[in-house]
Structure formats: C-alpha cells, structure tokens
Amino acid sequence: MSASTAQISDESTLTAQSPVTSHDSGPELSAIARPPQVLNNRGPLWVTDAVCSIVEGKTPLWWIIGISISGTFAGIGGACILYMICTGVGVWGSNSPCFWAWDITNFIFWVSMAHAGSLISALLFLTRQKWSISISRSAEAMTVFAIMCAGVYPAIHIGRVWFVWFLFPVPNNYGMWPNFSSPLLWDVFAVTSYLTVSSLFWFAGMIPDLAVLRDRATTKIRKFAYGIVSLGWLGSARQWRHFEMMYVLLAGITSVLVVTVTTIVSSDCATSVVPGWHATIFPFYFMVGAVYSGSAAVLTLLLPLRLAYPQLKDLITPSHLDKVCKLLLFMGSCVGYVYVFELFTAWYSGNPFERGTFWERFTGGYSWYAITCLSINLTIPQFFWFKKVRQCLPLVFVLAILCNVGMWFERFMIVTTSLIRDFLPSSWGNFHATIVDILTATGTVGIFFTLFLLFIRFVPIVNMSELKATLPGSQPSHNPTVGGGH
C-alpha cells in the first residue's frame, strides 16, 4: 500500500469547519431561530474528535470503580437467580394469592423505562425533531439494556425454567402448543420483537460511526474488531441511500412499538378480572408511565455523562436537557391525570370490589407504597414547569431519580396491591419481599449499569454521522443545476 499524496491537514479540509454560514437562504429571524445543535460553533472534525476520544482515550479511574461496583451487584444478582433456579420460586416472597410480586414489578419497570429511548430516537426522528440527534444513541442504548434487564424476569418467574420452551411455537412433537389467545404469550412475542427491533435499530444506526472508529484505529486489534462490526462500511452514496431509507423505515417500525409493547404488557393485567387491574385505561396508563420513567432515566444517565466527559457539554446542551425535562413534565402530568381518573372510575363504577381494592390500596398495610407513589408522581414532575428548576442541573438529577423511584412504587402498587385483596376474604393474603427478591432486583440494576458503562467505553455514544449532516455548512448550498439538492 503506498501513495504519494499529502496527508490531509486538519486546517484545510472541510469547509464546514467555517461556522455560522447558514445554508438557508433569506434572512433569519433570530427571535424564532432554533437553538444551535452544537454549541460554540464546533465543526465536524471537532465532533468526530470529541466523540471518538471517549472511546480512544485512557480508561478513567471512575469507570473502573463504577464497573467494579455494578459488576459486583450483577454477579450477586446472577448468583441469586442461580439459587432460585436450583431451589425453587419459594425463595422469593411470592406466594398465594400474590403469585406476581417483585418479578413482574421489575419486569414492567424495566420494559417501560425502555420506551423513552424509542420515543426519542424514533418518533422524534420521524417528526424531524433534529434536537434529538445528539441524545438518541445513548437513549437507544438505554432502551436495549433496559429490555435486557426486563428479559431476566419472565423466563425465571415461571418456576421451572427448563420448561421455558413451552412459550415458543416449536414443532408439536410433545403435544405442546402455546395458547395464542393468552396475553402472557402476547407478552413473549411483544418483548422478543421489541428487543430485536431496538437492538437492530441501535446497531444499524451505529455502522457508519463504527467505521469512523475503524479508520482512526491505531492498534491492530482495534482495527480488526471495529473492522468486523462496521461490516466494511465505506460511506458511498449508494450505501447512504439505502441506509437513509432503512433508518426511516426502522424509525417508523420502532415508533409503532412505542405504543404496542406497553399496550400488550398492560393487557397481562387488564384482560384479567382482578379488581384494580381490569380497567380499559391500562394501555394508556402504562404507555405514559413508560415514557415518563424513561425520560427520567435518560436524564439520570446523561447528566453524570456530561460531567464525566466535559466535551459532551457542547453536544448535549442545556437546551437538550430542557426539552427532555419538558417531555418528563408532559408525560408526568398525563400519569397524574390517569391516577385521578382511575380513582374516579373506581368510585363511579359502584362496584364494591373495585372500590374495596382502591380503599385498601390507600388505607391498608401497603398504603405507604401507594402514598409514596402518588406523592412523587403527582408533584415532582410539576416542578419542571419552572425554567429555573429545569436549568439547575443538580436539582434536575435529583428530581429525575425521584421520578424513577416513584415509578417503581407505581408498578409495585399496581401489581401487588391488586392481588393481595381479591373477591373472597378467604383468599386474602400479604406479600413480604425476601433478601433474594431484593438482591435479584439490585442485580438487574447492576446489569444495566455494567452494560451502559461498557457502551460508553467501546462505541461512539453520539450519532456522529447524523449530527454532522445537520451542522451549518455541511450540506451543499442550493444548486439549481442538480435539481434535488435541498
């Protein structure tokens, strides 16, 4: 391999380096101009360097400490799962009548949290909300990892894990065929399809950026590894044409999933006759709760990330965080509306069982769960009406964590407090979490953060190619001879 041409000098290559030359013709009204995607007039070269330096730089100490802690929790969680499989579901607190407790609570909690990532990367892409570009990659990563954490539970909570293949439509040698009219089977398909689609969306969108890492790789191992995963991407016009079409199609498919997955998950509860579950509002209830908790999770992840890598402050700007806060506010208000409406429906239905369940929920032994849930989710999002709150990032961080906690309590409240008080007082019972319950739950948190930390170190955490395409000056100025240029 040889060439006599000069090396590309950083100064002279891209015209897009020269900032602020807006390619839009005509005067721009500064009053209604959108805030810039990237602060400080950074050019494409800076964006590439800033994002790649996170992967290429030395492993920071906090990363090693962080992954040791999260890895330990994940390991303990794994050990608990192994213990549970070897011993039986009795090591959990789930017992008659409360057969679903922390397992399904955590499953719903994680799978819901995933939804904000899909909404940010897919729905906002389709609606041409360009601000979402710089946070979409990390939001998608959050989606994929949260679904993985959710996926831990459905398989193990069935008790005899070795019969998990009963759930899949395998050829019928054993006289075993899944009941397609059961919402539990819908769940299997919904979650499998959600994990597949969001992983594909995440990976396929990353191919051009992985190719950038391949081109910049300095060691043989790096070049080989990134060479394999980038599949030989060249960035040719033909490849981009198919890539852009694929991105639109996947965004469309993922946007549908934002609505359908929680709808199907909510029908696990809603299609039963258990008071407190049997409600038509459940799909909407679960969906808004999902995006609400997911937006909070995005904030919880992005704020420390900006702190750890100061160069990201120009890419993930206060304006981005402000918009996620507003999303949180909107979805949180919807959640509040659903709470109030659910209570109203229980009262207005005149059904004594329905009324009894809700009365028990707020006055019985688990009232502190319901009261914590309502007091957090009705009040905390409302703080985001104030610009001062949205701009005070440490406060935003604390409030976002509180929202996540509130949503966990909500999932627990829905799943457990409906089950412990059924129609017949003879089948009433209680639920007490065991240490295995608790350590398995913290284990999933450990798995989530371990995966996220690995993501930070090994793949570009900002969608560089899409971001570069929207920088001022990165697109050709209008050229009438070429026709389609815009």
Added chain:
Amino acid sequence: MNYLHSDHEGHHLPVAGAVEAPLYAIGARFESPDAIVKAADTLREKGFTCFESFTPYPVHGLAEAMRLPKSILSLLVLGGGVSAILIALSMELIPSTLIYPLIVDGKPLNLMALPQYVPITVALTLMIGAVTAVAGMILLGGMPRLNNPMFAWDLFEKGASRSFFIAVEANDSKFKTAVVTELLQGVGALDLVAIHEETSESANRE
C-alpha cells in the same frame, strides 16, 4: 513506496495499491460537499456511470446528481411485512382452529375470535420488517465486505470520516485515464491517485 502510474499518453498519477495489479479506479478528493456534488453531476453529464462518491455523512443532492434510483428497500420491507402477517396468522389460526381446536376460557373459534390473534401478528410483522430492513440495507450496500480496493489508498483509509472522495472505476465504458484526470481536475479535485487492486502479496509486503 511511491510509483507513478503512466498511460501511453504520458500522464502521470501517484499510485495506491500494487502497481502490477490491474487498475481499479482513479480516486479524487474534494474539499466540500458543494464540490463533490458538482463533480458527480459533471461526471454523470459526461456519460460516466461506474463511479462512486464517498462522504462522511449523507450529503443532500448527491444521489440526485449521480442519478441514482430510489432505494428499493421500502419494497423489500413491505414484502417482509406482508409475509410476516401471513406467517403469523397461519401459525396462530391453523393449529388453534383447524388442527387442535381447543376452547380455552370459552373463547370462540370462529372469526369473532380474530382480535385475540392481532397482538402476536403485529409483533411479528414489526420484527420481521425490521430484520428485512437491516439485512436489506447491508446486502444492497454491498456489505459485509471487509476488503475493498479503496482501502489501498491510505488518504481514503485514514480520511474517509472527514473528507469527500470520488472513485471513477476503470471498467466504465468511457474510462480513459487522461480524460478522467482532466475532468476531475477541472471540477476542483485536490488529490488524484490511480488505485490498483491490492493483491495478497502486496498486502503481505506491508
């Protein structure tokens, strides 16, 4: 090592790859999205069809300048989605209503029961549609292909993420080194190079 590629008319170009291997293309680097769109447009006007443009991000108007047809990926995904609907419905309905007509929860077996088969159908349609989209993008884009003659040009290999490149392939019917060189220089190409296929021996020599 630098070689000079010379044709019989005496034009000289720097060489990338193994000079003894057949010529793959003439590569050119451009400094701006405007320049590459103009170059692609000019090449197409002059009747070249076997050339490719490489950009670090999708440049609007470039595919139009190259007169590339619309991607057929959407059609493939439509096909994938429709077959997924058929697969899902037959997977659910044939066993549940024809082979093992079991009545569960008192739910009917006739068409009135169709809504209960919708969630799985939707989930499978979305999943197979997404798999088709990604597999289609990879295969239509000529991937996975880990070796490519373009990588012989070290300027491209190192700079594909920040510069704009065009490669006019030697198997174009109008290809003549002199004509292509002149044309590319006329539209403001910065670096011109003759890219040869990289043979296994030349790669090992490195």
